Amino acid sequence: MIKFSGTPVLETDRLLLRPLKQSETQSIFDNWLSDERVADNRVNAAHTSVAQTEERLKKIVSQYEDQEFCYWGIELKETGELIGEIDLYDFDCSTDNCEVSYSLGFKWWNHGYGTEALQAVVEFGFRQMNIHKVSAAHNTDNPASGRIMAKVGMKQEGVIRHMIRNAKNQYKDCSVYGILREDYLI
Template sequence: MLRNWIGDEEVQANYGEPVYEDIESIHELLQKWMSSYAKQDFYRWAVVLQEKNECIGQIAFCHVDSVHHVADIEYCIGRAYQGQEYATEALTSVIHFVFEKTGLNRVQAFHRGRNLSSGRVLQKAQMKYEGTLRKSYFYSDTGEYDDKIYYGVIRSDLKL
């Protein structure tokens, strides 16, 4: 994790999470995540490169609405592994898992306007463009606004 993504300022900035700089803080984070698995609506997966048995990213539900059967999904992949279809493969697998193993009816996500590669991942994973919330994301470090571009997929979209 530290070598591939969680210690990378650019990856974490795109993911919207803090940078972790040492093994101790990552161990604490992992403990927190593992204890969260006791909750029924906590889902987080490591993206592991099988050839190296190495964690190159993660994919998770950042929010689950159990009443309406909807999950918001997020993902990140280390820079050295971006553009190689790993995010698309992980997202596609999770979407299939959701519709085969849970009662959720919808998975949704957004990407920021300046992160077009994330939009391509959403499209390749069979998610459909649903709209743009113009200038609805604020970068506090630069004082700039960006669009949130939304995609979604529902159970009936896929032939399972």
């Protein structure tokens, strides 16, 4: 059975993973949600107004009271900057499986932060939450995301053609990855 404990603070060498705050609306908008380079790799369109980000954040912040809600902001310890987000979602209580997704602001790409955050969340999911399997999918034209999955030990399980249609009405093939608790905790 999954042991839910909300969104506790997780610390890595360089990062603090912790709940997002409503007061961070502008940083979230500026740093990743308004950026097409980030949005092109996600399902939803880039935000064109801060009001959209404010609304989205309201929904997130209101769910932190729910123990089954796991949604972290990624803060760079050295500077205190909020550089991205990562969440566990789609918990299936019949299998104890879930999904993970993440995004970082463009200026922080390729510094190893994505791998560090994903590693911490996978570790938390298996060791603290008793998750059975963590899965994720990335567009095949976004290989960096597949690379961080591979770096934390996730295995590629196949490619699903036209798995999503993005906000620009483009179908995307997605590469599906997963990692089992029994493989992680050996």
